[in-house]
Amino acid sequence: MSQDDPKRHPADRRRFLTQSAAAAAGLLAGSGTPGRGWAEEASPPDIPPWMKAPGADVGSQTYGQPSRFESGLIRNVPKVLKQYTSASSRTPLQDLDGILTPNGLFYERHHGGIPDIDPAQHRLLVHGLVETPLVLTQDDIRRFPSESRIHFLECSGNPGFEAIKAGRTASDLVGLVSCAEWTGVRLATVLREAGLKPDARWVVAEGADAAAMTRSIPIAKCLDDALLVYSQNGERLRPQQGYPLRVLLPGFEGNMSVKWLRRLNVTAEPAFSREETAKYTDLMPDGTARQFTFVMEAKSIITRPSGTQRIAPGFHEITGLAWTGRGKITSVQVSVDAGRTWQDAALQEPVLNRALTRFRLPWTWNGEPTTIASRAIDETGYVQPSFEGLVSIRGLNSFYHNNAVVPWRIAASGEVANGYA
Amino acid sequence: MATLEERALIAALFLFATTAAADAAERLGIGRPAAEAEIAAWNIDIDRDGRKLPPGSGSVAQGRSVFEAQCASCHGSHGEGGTGERLVGGQGTLATVKPIKTVGSFWPYAPTLFDYIRRAMPLNAPQSLSDADVYAVSAYILHLNGVVADGAVLDAGTLAAIRMPNRDGFVADPRPDVKP
Numbered sequence: 001m002s003q004d005d006p007k008r009h010p011a012d013r014r015r016f017l018t019q020s021a022a023a024a025a026g027l028l029a030g031s032g033t034p035g036r037g038w039a040e041e042a043s044p045p046d047i048p049p050w051m052k053a054p055g056a057d058v059g060s061q062t063y064g065q066p067s068r069f070e071s072g073l074i075r076n077v078p079k080v081l082k083q084y085t086s087a088s089s090r091t092p093l094q095d096l097d098g099i100l101t102p103n104g105l106f107y108e109r110h111h112g113g114i115p116d117i118d119p120a121q122h123r124l125l126v127h128g129l130v131e132t133p134l135v136l137t138q139d140d141i142r143r144f145p146s147e148s149r150i151h152f153l154e155c156s157g158n159p160g161f162e163a164i165k166a167g168r169t170a171s172d173l174v175g176l177v178s179c180a181e182w183t184g185v186r187l188a189t190v191l192r193e194a195g196l197k198p199d200a201r202w203v204v205a206e207g208a209d210a211a212a213m214t215r216s217i218p219i220a221k222c223l224d225d226a227l228l229v230y231s232q233n234g235e236r237l238r239p240q241q242g243y244p245l246r247v248l249l250p251g252f253e254g255n256m257s258v259k260w261l262r263r264l265n266v267t268a269e270p271a272f273s274r275e276e277t278a279k280y281t282d283l284m285p286d287g288t289a290r291q292f293t294f295v296m297e298a299k300s301i302i303t304r305p306s307g308t309q310r311i312a313p314g315f316h317e318i319t320g321l322a323w324t325g326r327g328k329i330t331s332v333q334v335s336v337d338a339g340r341t342w343q344d345a346a347l348q349e350p351v352l353n354r355a356l357t358r359f360r361l362p363w364t365w366n367g368e369p370t371t372i373a374s375r376a377i378d379e380t381g382y383v384q385p386s387f388e389g390l391v392s393i394r395g396l397n398s399f400y401h402n403n404a405v406v407p408w409r410i411a412a413s414g415e416v417a418n419g420y421a
Numbered sequence: 422m423a424t425l426e427e428r429a430l431i432a433a434l435f436l437f438a439t440t441a442a443a444d445a446a447e448r449l450g451i452g453r454p455a456a457e458a459e460i461a462a463w464n465i466d467i468d469r470d471g472r473k474l475p476p477g478s479g480s481v482a483q484g485r486s487v488f489e490a491q492c493a494s495c496h497g498s499h500g501e502g503g504t505g506e507r508l509v510g511g512q513g514t515l516a517t518v519k520p521i522k523t524v525g526s527f528w529p530y531a532p533t534l535f536d537y538i539r540r541a542m543p544l545n546a547p548q549s550l551s552d553a554d555v556y557a558v559s560a561y562i563l564h565l566n567g568v569v570a571d572g573a574v575l576d577a578g579t580l581a582a583i584r585m586p587n588r589d590g591f592v593a594d595p596r597p598d599v600k601p
Contacts, residue, residue, distance in 0.1 A: 082504040085544055112541060125455055125463050133455035140452045193448055204466055210547045212465065212540035265466055272469035274537035278528050281591060287516030289527075291591040375601070383601035393599050397520050401596075 075105060076171040085113045086211070088155060090175025093321065094303045099348070099356040100150070101178035103233050108240050109155050109176065111275075112211030115260055119244040122208065124190075124228075128266035131195030138244050141230060144185035144193075149227070149250070150355045152179040152323045154296045156253035156280055156400040164387060164402060165420045170306040170320075173406055173418070174299065177323065179356035182248050184229035187222045187264075196266060204271045205247050208262035215256045216270035217249065221294075225250050225354075228261065250354040251325030252294045253400070255280060285395035298324035298384050299403040300332050300359070300376035311414045313367035318345070319360045324378035328352070331377045332359040338371040339407070345374065365410070371419050373407040387420065465540055465548075471532035471581025478576035479557025481564045487554045488561050491543045500524075500565045505544070509565045512586055525566025529591055531583040534559045556580065 066073065076090035088109040091101055101107075108114075119138045127133040155176035159167060167173035191203070196219075203222050207213035217226065227248040230237060237243040242259025249257050255275060270276060270292070281289040300322035305311045318336070322329045328351055333342035345359035359374065375384040387404035407419030467473050479487075489498060495505030500523075502508070511521025520526075524534060539555045541547050550558070560575040568583060569575070 083544075112544070112547065125460065126452075127455055127460045127464065133460055134452040135455045135459070136452040143451050144449065193451060195448070206466075210541070210544075212547065214466070214536075214540070263463060265464060267466075267468075269468060271466055271536075272530055272533055274528075274533055274541075277530065277533055277591070278522065278524075278537075283515060283520055283522070284592075285516065287520075288590055288592045289515075290594050290596075293594045293596065295594075295596065297596065380597075382597055385599040385601050389599050389601060396518075 073105070075108065076169070076175050086111045088176060090171045091178045092169075092171045093175055093177075093301070094170040094306045094309070096303070097358075099179050099321070099352075099358050100233060101180055103180070103235065103238050103241070106178040106180065106232075106238070106241055107153075107155065107176045109254060110209070110211075110240070110259075111213050111255075112209045114239050115209045116239065117208060117244060117260060122244055122262065124245060124262060124264065126190060126194045126264045126266070128204075128264075129197040129200040129268065130191070130266050131197065134190075134194045136190070138230070141185060141190075141228065141245060144189050146183055146185055147227065148181055148183040149225075150179065150181045150352050151248065151250040152177055152354060152356045153248070153254045153257060154178075154299075154323070154325075156255065156293070156296070157402070159402060160399045161391070161394075161396045161402050164404065164406075165418070167418055168307045168421075170301050170303045170406075172307070174301050176254070177299075177321075177356070179323075180232045181234065182227060182229045183231035183234075184227040184245075184248065187226035187228055187247070188224075190228060191222060191264075191266070194266075199268050200266045202267045202270050204263075204265040204267055204273075205256075205258040205261060206263040206265070207242075207258045208260040213255070213258055213260075213275065214271055214273040215258055215275055216267070216273065217247070217256060218292075218294075219266075221249055221252065249294075251296060251327075253280065253296055256294065280400060282394070282398040282400050284398060290398070293401055294325075296323075296325035297401065297403045298322070298326070298329070298376040298378040298382050300329075300374040300384055301406045302334070302372060302374050302408060305372070305410065305416045306408055307416055307418050309416045311365060311410065311416065313365050313414070315362070315364050317360055318363050318372060318374075319358065320345075320374050322347075322357045322359055322374070322376035323355065324376065324380075324382070325354060326382065327354065327379045329357040329376055330379050332357070332374055333377070334359070334361045334372065334374050336363055336370060336372050339373060342375070365414075367412065367414075369410060369412050371407045371409045373405050373419070375405050465536070467532045467536035467539075469530035469532055471530075471535075471577060474532060474535060474577035474580060475552045476577065477552040477556055478574055479553045479555070479560055480574045481557075481560045481569065481571055483554070484557035484559070484561025484564070487550070487558050491550065491554075492558065495544065500562060508562050512566075515587070515590065523566065524562050525568060525586060527587050527590070529585055529588045531559070531563065531568075531580050531585055534562065535580060 091107045124136040158176035202216045204216050229248045245261045246259040247257045281291045283289045302320035322332045332345045334345045335342045345361040348358035377383050409417050409419045497503050500508035511523045511526035514521045556575045563569045
């Protein structure tokens with residue numbers, strides 16, 4: 001951000017263009033003389049060292065890694081937790097482009113650590129209210145008809161209600177969302193292979209982790225768009241994302257997409273496991289708690305400019321991400337005047353069902369302090385609420401399912417900060 | 422709220438019912454049948470009514486010593502919390518500005534306590550406690566919360582019969598609930 005050009009007078013702009021052309025012509029001609037004016041201070045050597053010797057050999061990295069100059073692009077891991085066995089790390093949303101999250105930067109939420117599973121020793125048991133209980137190997141799973149789809153996955157507490165004031169970066173605030181292309185078999189296909197009995201209403205999924213993570217999934221979701229996934233962005237799932245097999249429930253809170261899947265128990269009732277009673281229920285001001293709050297409602301965030309970045313007056317492309325668990329995003333509105341007016345951002349095609357959607361809006365900052373924010377609208381007509389609106393209904397103790405608008409405050413210095421802080 | 426979700430469920434079930442016959446013919450013959458003994462060995466799910474609780478029993482007194490050895494280092498000797506969650510107290514706080522959610526104040530079903538301890542605790546050695554120890558620790562935690570007496574012994578019948586203080590504290594999801 002610090003490299004942005006200061007506000008430029010039109011005459012300066014003309015000079016810039018002329019000199020750019022001259023500099024380009026000079027480089028093309030191979031003159032070897034340094035550029036002049038603005039180019040002189042900004043230019044690297046005319047013939048940089050990496051052009052004067054062969055680079056690294058083909059195959060010098062058998063699994064390619066990012067440039068060493070991108071070593072700062074890493075997961076956002078909280079610094080001082082009591083323990084890291086049941087915890088989460090966030091995707092650095094503000095440093096990514098497009099809608100697909102690199103596998104190594106996909107957010108993490110584990111309840112009993114990351115198991116190290118040998119797929120040859122892993123089995124999926126399908127039992128309960130089925131005609132034929134089945135044991136499936138990984139090879140078996142991969143024999144079923146497959147399907148690939150792009151979907152987001154989001155933790156239900158992204159962020160908690162009080163935490164919205166504490167986060168500094170876009171990642172701190174909503175980095176528990178990521179998006180990938182998933183490949184696997186429809187859960188419905190596997191359930192039909194076992195044969196559902198008529199009173200099947202829920203499927204209890206269990207992970208092969210140290211938490212034996214357990215969530216109950218309504219049969220309608222299982223027979224609709226649920227997948228059993230073995231690949232993510234083209235390669236096998238990473239251990240952090242459930243290798244070798246996980247559930248994927250598009251649009252539902254992330255923990256229900258049980259990782260390291262080892263068992264599907266078809267039942268008439270939910271399990272009422274700890275993770276759907278004591279946890280992942282939403283406490284209301286009257287002391288009751290909402291249960292089975294599956295859907296992640298529409299949300300968006302501006303990822304650039306965003307918290308801890310610094311901008312200079314002049315042109316900026318405002319960009320960010322929007323998503324909804326109820327289908328497709330239909331529009332994203334952006335305000336650059338603290339919510340007084342809103343304008344439609346452009347949506348990057350293709351806009352996909354239950355996937356991250358990239359939005360953009362060209363903007364010229366005049367250097368005066370302001371607040372920018374985005375709000376998402378989905379195909380059901382649902383509009384992403386303000387934090388005040390959410391709190392007026394749900395209070396501050398429900399923790400999960402905070403999908404409030406995130407405002408970024410821009411100071412006269414150009415520093416961008418959490419508008420709630 | 423009779424609701425999109427419910428209608429979707431009904432629609433899905435109808436779809437299932439009408440296509441079940443066709444499905445039977447479409448089976449792909451992938452995988453192998455699971456044996457009953459295999460299922461029994463794998464299946465550790467306990468429902469909220471406790472109908473799947475295993476044989477065995479444990480007392481509050483036994484639970485106190487198991488808890489001290491296996492649980493107290495994280496949860497505190499009296500379940501007051503530490504690196505692990507607070508397990509005790511908080512009854513009557515759920516509707517206040519500082520709600521304290523514990524087994525005693527928040528958990529709706531006692532059999533879920535058995536299910537969770539057996540599958541996931543202690544954190545460093547899950548599924549290492551015997552069923553008797555799980556009954557005992559459940560009894561001790563419930564005793565610390567004033568739910569069972571000091572002399573209580575819990576088994577499948579007595580654990581399932583416990584009515585937790587917050588049993589009726591849960592409601593269905595009414596969302597969308599917030600207007601812009």
